[in-house]
Amino acid sequence: MISQFFVLSQRGDNIVFRDYRGEVAKGSAEIFFRKVKFWKEDGQEEAPPVFNVDGVNYFHVKVVGLLFVATTRVNVSPSLVLELLQRIARVIKDYLGVLSEDSLRKNFVLVYELLDEVIDFGYMQTTSTEVLKSYIFNEPIVVDAARLQPLGPAAIFMQGTKRMPGTAITKSVVANEPGGRKREEIFVDIIEKISVTFSSSGYILTSEIDGTIQMKSYLTGNPEIRLALNEDLSIGRGGELANDYRSSYGSGAVILYDCNFHESVHLDSFDMDRTLALVPPDGEFPVMNYRMTQEFKPPFHINCLIEEAGHIKAEVILKVRAEFPSNITANTVVLEMPLPKYTTRASFELEPGVTGQRTDFKGANKKLEWDLEKFVGGVEHTLRAKLTFSQELHANITKEAGPVSMTFAIPMYNVSRLQVKYLQIAKKSSSYNPYRWVRYVTQANSYN
Numbered sequence: 001m002i003s004q005f006f007v008l009s010q011r012g013d014n015i016v017f018r019d020y021r022g023e024v025a026k027g028s029a030e031i032f033f034r035k036v037k038f039w040k041e042d043g044q045e046e047a048p049p050v051f052n053v054d055g056v057n058y059f060h061v062k063v064v065g066l067l068f069v070a071t072t073r074v075n076v077s078p079s080l081v082l083e084l085l086q087r088i089a090r091v092i093k094d095y096l097g098v099l100s101e102d103s104l105r106k107n108f109v110l111v112y113e114l115l116d117e118v119i120d121f122g123y124m125q126t127t128s129t130e131v132l133k134s135y136i137f138n139e140p141i142v143v144d145a146a147r148l149q150p151l152g153p154a155a156i157f158m159q160g161t162k163r164m165p166g167t168a169i170t171k172s173v174v175a176n177e178p179g180g181r182k183r184e185e186i187f188v189d190i191i192e193k194i195s196v197t198f199s200s201s202g203y204i205l206t207s208e209i210d211g212t213i214q215m216k217s218y219l220t221g222n223p224e225i226r227l228a229l230n231e232d233l234s235i236g237r238g239g240e241l242a243n244d245y246r247s248s249y250g251s252g253a254v255i256l257y258d259c260n261f262h263e264s265v266h267l268d269s270f271d272m273d274r275t276l277a278l279v280p281p282d283g284e285f286p287v288m289n290y291r292m293t294q295e296f297k298p299p300f301h302i303n304c305l306i307e308e309a310g311h312i313k314a315e316v317i318l319k320v321r322a323e324f325p326s327n328i329t330a331n332t333v334v335l336e337m338p339l340p341k342y343t344t345r346a347s348f349e350l351e352p353g354v355t356g357q358r359t360d361f362k363g364a365n366k367k368l369e370w371d372l373e374k375f376v377g378g379v380e381h382t383l384r385a386k387l388t389f390s391q392e393l394h395a396n397i398t399k400e401a402g403p404v405s406m407t408f409a410i411p412m413y414n415v416s417r418l419q420v421k422y423l424q425i426a427k428k429s430s431s432y433n434p435y436r437w438v439r440y441v442t443q444a445n446s447y448n
Contacts, residue, residue, distance in 0.1 A: 001074050001122040002059075002081060005088070005115060007104060008033055008067040015066070015104045018115050020122040024056050024071045032058050032069055050078045063089040064099050072122075087127035088118060094129045094283035096140050097172035103143040110138040129173055129283030140172045171218065173282045184434035186280070188227065188287075188423060189214040192414050193445035196298050200398075209292040209416050210445060217280040219425070219434055226424040227287065229274045230254045233418070254418050259290035296415045299324050299442060300375075300406060304337070306398050312389045314397055318370065318404065321380040324413055330375040333408040335383075337368040340400040345388040351381065359383065375408070403448045410442040 003023045007016040012033040019026070031053055039047040050059050059081040060069040068085045091114060093099040096107050104111055117135045118127055126132065192211040199205055213227075234255045261267065262285055266277040276287065303319040318335065339346070339361075346361035346368060356373035370383050423436045 001076060002070040002072045002084075002119065003074075003122060004028060004069075004071040005119065006069050008069065009101050010065050010067075012037070013101075015101055016108065016111055016115070018112065018119075020119060023073055028056060028058075028071050029069070031056075032060070032071075033067075036060070036067070049082055059085065061085045061089070066099070066101065066104075084124055084127070088115070090284055091118065091127055091129055091132065094173045095132075095136070096143070098143045100143065103141075106141045106143060107138075110136070110140055113138055128281065130281040133174065133282065136174070140174065142172070173218070183218060184220065184432075185218050185437065186225070186423070186425070186434060187214075187216045187437045187439070188420055189216075190414055190418060190420065190438075190440045192416060192440075192442045194296075194298070194415060194442060195446040197446070197448050198298075198302065200304075202301065202303065204295065204298065207293070207295055207298070209290075209296065211290045211292065211414075211416060211418065212286045213288040213290075213420075214284060215280055215287045216284040217282065219280070221428065222279050222281075223426040223428065224277060224279050225426070226422075227276045227278070228421040228424075229276070230417070230419055230421065231274055233274050235259060254416060255292070255294050256290045256416075256418075257293045259288055261288050262286055290418070292416050297323060298447075299330070299410060299413070299415060300408065300447070302335075302404055302406065304402065304404050306401055308397060309386070311392045314387045314389070316368065316383075316385040316387065316401070318383040318385070319380060320375075320382075320406075322375050322377045324377040324410065326376060326378040328377045328410060328413045330377075330408045330410045331373070333372040333375045333406070335370040335372075335404060335406050337402055337404045339366045339368055339387060340389065340397060341366055342390045343387050344390045347386045349384040349386075354381070357381070359385075361385075406447040407444045408447070409444075412440050413442050414440045415442055 001021075003019070003021045005016075005018045005020070006014060006029050008029060009015060012030075014029050017029060035051070035053055035058070036047040047060075049061060050057065052058070055073060057072050057074075057076070058069060059071075059078060060067050061082055062068075063086070066089075068089050070081050070085055072081075089099065092104070092111060095110060095114060096103045113136055114132065117132055118125060190211065190213055192209050195206070195208045195210070196204060197206045232253045234253060235258070236256075261276070262278070264278045264281060265287060268277065269275050278287065299322065301321045301323055303321075305317040307315050307317075309315050316337070318337070320335065322330065324330075343366050348359035350357055350359065358371040360369045360371075361367075362369060368385055372381065375381070420438045423438060425434055425436070
């Protein structure tokens with residue numbers, strides 16, 4: 001049971017506010033944003049997803065730069081409320097096509113209509129896009145997606161190759177194409193978030209993949225779909241193969257530690273031929289979530305060297321090499337490295353002739369930042385940083401600097417080698433041939 005729901009921009013502007021029970025003071029949005037904004041003063045990077053202020057529980061998730069927040073005075077399950085916030089964001093995106101501050105403001109009547117159907121007097125009713133179609137009567141006002149800042153995985157696909165239609169992910173599930181006709185198409189996205197921890201000498205200490213197969217259907221009549229995965233796909237750690245990195249990697253077998261499926265998926269033939277059968281509901285939904293703990297080849301190799309250059313100076317050399325093929329390009333690559341607290345200045349030297357790279361020294365939290373707009377596979381980039389300190393070096397500088405962390409997104413590449421072999425749609429007629437799009441992306445979850 002929740003008392004209030006509201007959406008805030010990154011500046012703290014209240015875009016949407018709905019009070020369901022009147023149990024929490026009206027100024028809760030301002031209290032929440034002030035607490036989140038100044039959380040760093042308590043020595044932490046970001047506010048936790050759940051916290052309590054004066055007897056009010058605040059739950060929040062961040063979606064494409066917007067803060068979705070719920071409040072309550074009751075002791076409810078945090079996982080339930082956080083999942084509800086994620087689903088509300090997904091439902092709104094399904095109906096608006098684009099989730100942004102501009103689209104929310106232009107479609108506020110539709111958004112409030114959705115919120116009143118999703119939650120009634122603080123109790124969740126439904127988050128199914130398909131079920132809500134029977135109760136929602138307002139049409140979405142289309143927002144031009146070209147003007148939006150690329151933030152989510154969908155935007156990565158928009159920047160991709162010509163095989164991807166640029167407006168596909170920004171379509172509403174209820175709006176028709178110009179001329180009143182609906183374009184028949186379906187999207188399957190394999191999104192993998194990888195977590196890797198390297199030792200200082202470059203060896204892998206821990207590695208994990210959290211993946212999901214997302215589907216978004218624009219097919220009329222909800223035809224049955226058959227989605228085939230790798231035939232040599234194994235689940236669980238049973239058998240010798242699952243524990244042998246070399247044999248499993250060489251044979252091309254894909255071994256998942258565990259997985260779960262959407263309620264609409266039928267697994268009748270999954271054990272025999274790794275085929276999933278389903279009738280996709282409207283909107284975006286996860287067909288399958290999976291986790292992989294088997295070792296894999298990391299997409300980037302980082303080498304960091306720190307050398308003292310006098311009593312109050314040192315030099316940092318950062319080298320990053322892309323271990324994926326040259327026809328693949330990573331986007332929005334960012335490297336960060338904490339520096340000693342007594343660092344006062346940093347000057348940077350990039351490779352001659354490089355473009356699309358930016359360096360910065362964050363004096364407030366003593367951090368080095370290196371941004372690369374694009375990173376082509378098989379290429380190595382180097383950054384040299386000369387540091388100046390406010391005091392003489394007494395301890396080992398390598399213990400006071402680091403660890404290096406990295407964020408990135410790599411379209412049309414996945415490290416697990418899980419693949420959609422084919423996507424079969426039940427034909428209504430001989431001329432029925434909808435568009436099928438299968439897309440891959442790898443993102444950094446925790447890469448240190």
